[in-house]
Amino acid sequence: MRVWYNKYTMDYAVxxxxxxxxxxxxxxxxxxxxxxxxxxxxxxxxxxxxFASNGKTKIGNPRVSxxxxxxxxxxxxxxxxxxxxxFKAKVRYRRVMGFRPQLTRLEITxxxxxxxQKKETPQAKTSEKA
Numbered sequence: 001m002r003v004w005y006n007k008y009t010m011d012y013a014v015x016x017x018x019x020x021x022x023x024x025x026x027x028x029x030x031x032x033x034x035x036x037x038x039x040x041x042x043x044x045x046x047x048x049x050x051f052a053s054n055g056k057t058k059i060g061n062p063r064v065s066x067x068x069x070x071x072x073x074x075x076x077x078x079x080x081x082x083x084x085x086x087f088k089a090k091v092r093y094r095r096v097m098g099f100r101p102q103l104t105r106l107e108i109t110x111x112x113x114x115x116x117q118k119k120e121t122p123q124a125k126t127s128e129k130a
């Protein structure tokens with residue numbers, strides 16, 4: 001599935017979870033190796049390797065210190081079965097095993113950039129007299 005976005009208006013981050021790297025943005029859903037958390041629990045990842053916002057990019061060395069990614073646990077599940085086969089030629093040696101990875105499905109709720117959010121203040125309407 002291809003996701004289209006405008007790279008100058010969308011915030012995204014690259015996060016390391018369980019030794020693997022994931023490109024995430026607010027609202028995206030990712031499946032990671034099983035995390036020891038409960039359903040509907042809030043998880044905070046501070047191992048952010050890259051952060052991009054409004055066309056500007058922060059690259060960590062090795063991580064970006066002031067960025068945090070918040071996620072909500074949607075479900076704990078088993079992944080698709082993987083078939084692992086061993087085979088040696090000419091000696092009739094064959095072994096087949098299966099493996100189902102344990103996964104945690106997460107929804108990214110917020111990417112906290114450490115800077116205060118700009119709130120739009122409603123401006124008072126001024127009536128112009130002619």
